[in-house]
Amino acid sequence: MSGPFPSTEGNAVPSVDGTDLGDTLTDLDGIHPGIDLIRDGVRLLAHDRLDVNTTQVLIAALAGSADGTxxxxxxxxxxARLTNADTNPALRHLPLDVQKDAAHQGFLTSFHLGDSELRNSAATANAALDH
Incomplete structure (x- = not known):
């Protein structure tokens, strides 16, 4: 969604090129078409001219939802899905102990990324934008 202001040199959204975000997006290039779609989405979000309300919605949708959605x-x-042989057939030929370890680590990743503590900073940033 575009903001209410016309784009001029003085208020243009700066490019991510040459930043940590831009470097990360470049490093992720070509791994898989799904990752390329994610990269494109992140770049679009970073370069879009947003209003405050849309910014808040995006912060919540990215990493600041109170309920983890x-x-x-x-x-x-x-x-967690990719590391589980039940949902990723590519892992089924691996030894059972390897499958179990991968699934456990995937579960832990999901558990930790789902932790509400991880969202506190994004939620606080979002609240700071309420004026």
Whole structure:
């Protein structure tokens, strides 16, 4: 969603190129089409001209939802799915102890990324934008 102000040099949204975010997006290039879609989405969000309300909604949707329904939790849940032989047939040929260890670590990833403590900073930033 675009904000109410026209784009001019003085108020243009700066590029992520040459920043930590831009470098990370570059490093993730070509791993998988799904990751490329995520990269494109992150770049779009970073370059879009937003208003305060949309910014708040995005912060909550990315990592600041009080109930854990955000992108951060979804990534944790995806890691758990990818590390479980029941939901990822590519792992089924591995020894059972390896499968169990991978599934356990994936569960822990999902558990930790779903922790409400992880959302406190994003939620606090979101609240700070209420004026």
């Amino acid at each position: 955000d992108v951060l939790a979804a990534i944790g849940q995806l890691v």
